Amino acid sequence: MSDEARSLIIGVLNVTPDSFSDGGTFLDPEKAVAHAWDLVNEGADVIDIGAESTRPGSAAVDADEEWRRLEPVLAALADQKPKARISLDTYKPMTMRRALDxxxxxxxxxxxxxxRLTLETLAKRGLTYWAMHMHRDPAQMHKDPLDAAEALRAVAVFYESTQKTLMDLGFTKDRIWLDPGVGFGKTDRANVQVIGQALAESVHYEIILGVSRKSFIGRLLGITDPKERDAPSKMLELSFLLAGVRGIRTHDVARLKKLRDLVVE
Structure with a gap:
């Protein structure tokens, strides 16, 4: 089955010392590359590599430090050529441009x-762009989160305006994926409701969702250890598969692959 006919499984690879669920585990480039291959072998269609934690309250790192963590992993994967697409989780234009090599x-x-200039360059090079809604920045977003009504309005405007802007800059609709930003500056009620909104909007937009191990699941279900949130994460991710969202970011690729095999013939 083609990628266009199914939800893509996006395996998360954190090359950071401080990510909320696995900080430091894959900071060493050799361990990061080995985990990338584990994700591919488990069924990931995309490996999403990030070198800066964006958990609530996290501190930013500069572009040079971010690239120092990323470059050896990208270089190794360029040589080894795994059968998965590579996504770079970054908001820094300098890092985006460096990645073009x-x-x-x-x-x-x-x-x-x-x-604008960076986006035009990415569009000309044929990259796909995932744009996420976030209220404030990671260091501040948890201090004054949007309630449900505010979040639903803000995300709806974000979907429409962002897709229009990116298409005006040269991206085709299929290369614009929109993420409501579950857990990024929203109350728990807002997180749940923007998920429902995203599932409904998946008929109009290419939607990407990530809820894997997130803290709102822990608060709602009383699960403090992020890795113990994998099972409830899977139940949410199953609903995403059934709705046909474009992509699902997850730490637990193997079990999501099993669920997708049940949903998609």
């Missing part, structure tokens, strides 16, 4: 949208 197919931008 490597086999990066997708930019995953949590800031929502980069500068």
């Amino acid at each position: 490597y086999p990066v197919d997708i930019i995953n931008d949590i800031s929502g949208i980069a500068d």
